[in-house]
Amino acid sequence: MAIPGTRTRVGKYEIGKTLGEGSFAKVKYAKNTETGDSVAIKIIDRDRVLRHKILSQIKREISTMKLIKHPNVLKLIEVMASKTKIYIVLEYVGGGELFDKIAKLGRLKEDEARRYFQQLINAVDYCHSRGMYHRDLKPENLLLDSFGVLKVSDFGLSAFSQQIREDVLLHTACGTPNYVAPEVLTDKGYDGTATNIWSCGVILFVLMAGYLPFDEPNHMALKAFKNLVLQVFLIF
Known part of the structure; x- marks a missing residue:
């Protein structure tokens, strides 16, 4: 238990306010006491990770982020661990999620949407060139820094291929x-590059329109509608 009036520290980092919270993790603001960097x-x-058998997902996220160095991908600084916790130290991005901006403003102006989309495509293209497929691209996983620079985050569902081959299906x-x-x-398999590009297209639609192109009331209806759209694409 922390002593009143003292600040919690993990290694050289002084822990501050909570930035976000999920089922298995909290994201906290912290400051490097040696450099002053946020x-x-x-x-x-x-314990939760082991109980829910998602250790492989955590390891995948860490190993993927270690391999990716790009201005539009959230930077992994270091990883630490104790007996009860795993600490993933990340670049601090103070502008929030792109999702929040869309929720507040609705559709964005064309120039602004174009700028975010170009940054997203630059990051995705870089990842693909190294055989990495994000597989969960959405506005909630796109962060903005204080200068409006987009950062792709959350690589927990990513897939990585050591050998990039055109015939490999996920x-x-x-x-x-x-x-x-x-x-x-x-259950027929899919191409990681093509499916990521589809997600980018949906994101672009949301940026320009302010709403989802596919938003059926249940999973089965959504799947059926998407399959219909795919068949139309194949005809043309």
Whole structure:
């Protein structure tokens, strides 16, 4: 238990306010006491991770982010651990989620939407060139810094191929239903590059229109509608 009036520290980082909270982790603002730099620390409960068998997902997120160095991808600074917690130290991005901006303003102006979309495509293209597929691209996973620079985050569902080959198909159905390509929801396999580009297209639609192109009342209706759209695309 912390002594009143003292600040919690993890290594050289002084922990501050909570920036976000999920089922398995909290994200806290922190400051590097040696340099004065602001960071965000994702604090993960080891017991919950083991109980829900998502350790492989955490390891995947860490290993992927270690490999990716790009101005439009959230930077991983370091990883620490205790007996009960895993601490992932990340670049601090103070502008919030792109989702929040859309929710507040509705559709964005064309120039602004174009700027965010170009940054997103630059990051996605960089990842693809290294055989990495995000698989959960959506406005909630796109952060903005104080200068409006977009940062792709949350690589927990990513897939990484050591050998990039055109005939490699992925088979794990994952992602957020409104943003995933229809073939992801089948058991026939899918191309990681093509399905990420589909998600980027949905994001562009949301930026320009202010609402989702696919927003059916239930999962089965959403899947059926997406399959219909895919069939139309194949005809033309």
